[in-house]
Amino acid sequence: GAVVSQHPSRVICKSGTSVKIECRSLDFQATTMFWYRQFPKQSLMLMATSNEGSKATYEQGVEKDKFLINHASLTLSTLTVTSAHPEDSSFYICSARDRSVGSYNSPLHFGNGTRLTVT
């Protein structure tokens, strides 16, 4: 089955530093990837839609200069949390849609998530 690899699974960083999270589709090509944020015991909130070869589309209220998204290839999207603060501590999950399947009704494949702790 389709596998999405997300790395790292856990990261601890100091306040003011930047952290990069990678999301790779291992056995399929993904024109579009999505980044979600999940607070403890809460739902997944869509942060942005990452499109290969173009700028990401951010949801309302998400700071694009703080959460930099790059989708340089059909198998890799990265999320960089810049100048991290303790309030950025959260669980971040990426997902991808197999472009060969096509339409928006096809299920998303999710990474295992990254737990970010900013001290």
Added chain:
Amino acid sequence: AQTVTQSQPEMSVQEAETVTLSCTYDTSENNYYLFWYKQPPSRQMILVIRQEAYKQQNATENRFSVNFQKAAKSFSLKISDSQLGDTAMYFCAFTDTDKLIFGTGTRLQVFP
């Protein structure tokens, strides 16, 4: 904007029994898709079942089935013969575009 509501923050069921999780949504679109995802303690998101809005027949996947009421904008999940491994967070989700919008989730605990 589309919204997805799950009114049951927590549910519990005894092993081998049946439980139903509720979900309602709001949209002005006619064509869309609905999903139930499971998130166990490992935090991995797992697709449980999918329903196309244009299909009247309710989707089923083994012990999992849905009751899709389009006019009422309701999409409940029934888990039959509950197993301990069903313990997880369950999220209802909606899409009519590229984006997948999740409900607030229901935490299901299956007791032996």
